[in-house]
Amino acid sequence: MTNVLILGAHGKIARLATQQLLEKPVHLTLFLRDANRLKVTDKNKETIIEGDATSAADLDLAMQDIDVVYANLSGHNIVEEAKAVVASMDRCGVKRLIWISTLGIYDEVPGEFGQWNHKMLDGGYLETYATAAEVIEDSDLGYTIIRPAWLTDNDEIDYEVTHKGDPFKGTEVSRESIAAVVTDHVLNPDKDVRYSIGVNKPHTDGPKPSWY
Numbered sequence: 001m002t003n004v005l006i007l008g009a010h011g012k013i014a015r016l017a018t019q020q021l022l023e024k025p026v027h028l029t030l031f032l033r034d035a036n037r038l039k040v041t042d043k044n045k046e047t048i049i050e051g052d053a054t055s056a057a058d059l060d061l062a063m064q065d066i067d068v069v070y071a072n073l074s075g076h077n078i079v080e081e082a083k084a085v086v087a088s089m090d091r092c093g094v095k096r097l098i099w100i101s102t103l104g105i106y107d108e109v110p111g112e113f114g115q116w117n118h119k120m121l122d123g124g125y126l127e128t129y130a131t132a133a134e135v136i137e138d139s140d141l142g143y144t145i146i147r148p149a150w151l152t153d154n155d156e157i158d159y160e161v162t163h164k165g166d167p168f169k170g171t172e173v174s175r176e177s178i179a180a181v182v183t184d185h186v187l188n189p190d191k192d193v194r195y196s197i198g199v200n201k202p203h204t205d206g207p208k209p210s211w212y
Contacts, residue, residue, distance in 0.1 A: 002026045003065055004186055005094075007053050007085065008072035010037045012153075013100065016179035017070065022046070024187060031062050053081045059088035068186050070098040076124070082132040086139045096189050097136065097143040098182055103198060105130035105147065109168040112207040133196065144185050145196035149173040150209040162198040170200025172209040177201065 004021065006014050009030035021028060028046050030038055035050035051058030053073055063069070069089060073081045082099075089097060103109055104117045104126050118126070136143050150172045159177040162169055181199055185191055204210070 002186065002189075003029065003067045005029045005031060005062055005066045005069045006072065007031045007062075007069065007081075008074065009048075010034075011072040011074070013151075013175045013178050013182070014070070014072035016176055017072075017182045018046075020179055020183040021186060024183070026186065029062055029066065031058075054084045056084060056088060056091075059084060060092055063088055063092035063094050066092070066094050068096045068098065068189060069094060070182055070186065072100050076128065078128050078132045079135065082135040086135060086141065089141060090139075095142045096193075097141045098185050099133070099136050099143055099145045100178070100182075101133050101145050101147050101196075102126070102129050103147045103149055103168050105133050106164060106196075108164070108166070108198065113171055113205075114168075116208045137194075137196070142189075142193045144192045144194075146178065146181055146185075147196060147198045148178045149198070149200040149204070151175050151178070152209075152211075156201075158201050159199050160202045162200075164196040166198070168198045168200070170202065170204040171206050172204050173199055173201045 004026050008014055009032045030048045031051055035048050038048055040046045049062050071085055109117045133145055149170050152172055152174050154174040156174050157177050157180045159173055
């Protein structure tokens with residue numbers, strides 16, 4: 001059974017991935033700041049740990065016997081979190097990391113949509129997420145960085161993938177789809193190792209997401 005640590009386990013994508021992964025032969029350690037925000041649905045397959053993703057002690061405790069780390073972290077301190085996660089994984093001998101980032105960190109979004117994306121995300125967000133990705137890429141971990149398009153809550157799994165160096169495709173994708181990508185990489189740990197992948201819903205090209 002694969003032991004998976006989910007950092008930021010209360011996030012929307014993380015909760016969807018948890019639902020998908022509970023149907024698979026895995027054990028989930030759900031790590032979040034406030035343990036009261038989650039409830040165990042299968043005590044044989046889930047453990048909840050309360051902690052801070054910038055705390056070496058909290059992370060090291062959560063990393064014990066873990067095979068795969070899935071980081072669903074966010075916020076102004078994402079660079080600090082990235083550094084702490086990499087350091088803890090190094091100390092604890094955990095090698096496989098799935099890291100959620102965002103589109104645009106390599107200035108890879110072309111055309112009018114790329115200009116719109118910069119207008120929406122420049123000024124701190126793209127810059128910090130790009131720096132956090134650099135921390136991951138500069139490590140010796142077996143990482144996969146996932147760069148979603150703008151996210152929807154549509155109940156669908158429909159996506160395509162681009163790689164670092166390719167122009168980003170599409171403008172949007174469902175959180176359910178990103179959770180499916182995470183699940184796929186947890187179950188296939190040799191997939192896309194040391195790659196950064198963009199994920200979008202096919203045929204959603206345009207100047208901005210459909211709801212704007």
